[in-house]
Amino acid sequence: MSEEPAASPARDEDVAIDHAIDRLAERFPSVARTRVEQIVDEERRRLDGGRVRDFIPVLVEHEAKERLRREAVPAPLEEVMDGGGARRAESGGREDDPMERQRRGEHTGLLQGDAGGGR
Known part of the structure; x- marks a missing residue:
């Protein structure tokens, strides 16, 4: 054995x-x-x-x-979590404009110790 x-x-x-x-x-x-x-x-x-x-x-x-x-700028959490599929489906399969992606990326949410919110 x-x-x-x-x-x-x-x-x-x-x-x-x-x-x-x-x-x-x-x-x-x-x-x-x-x-x-x-x-x-x-x-x-x-x-x-x-x-x-x-x-x-x-x-x-x-x-x-x-x-x-x-x-x-970090990728929005929803894109990281599902590989971006949900976001592309919402936009009819096309990529978002860069300003919209930046706006969504500004709020990172709570993930692995981000609770402080200070960047």
């Missing part, structure tokens, strides 16, 4: 960071994925000295999200 080895904490952290990159890239579609990866990597390196690693992915994602908000 063979047992699979338990995932290492470092591997778990890597997976969590990869998921954070995916979420941020989807949330900020106007920012190149390589830029999102760069910001996440910089934030992760800033926290490398920490001995308690459990919260590193959450802290990295939070700081990266704040930096991305200063660089770009």
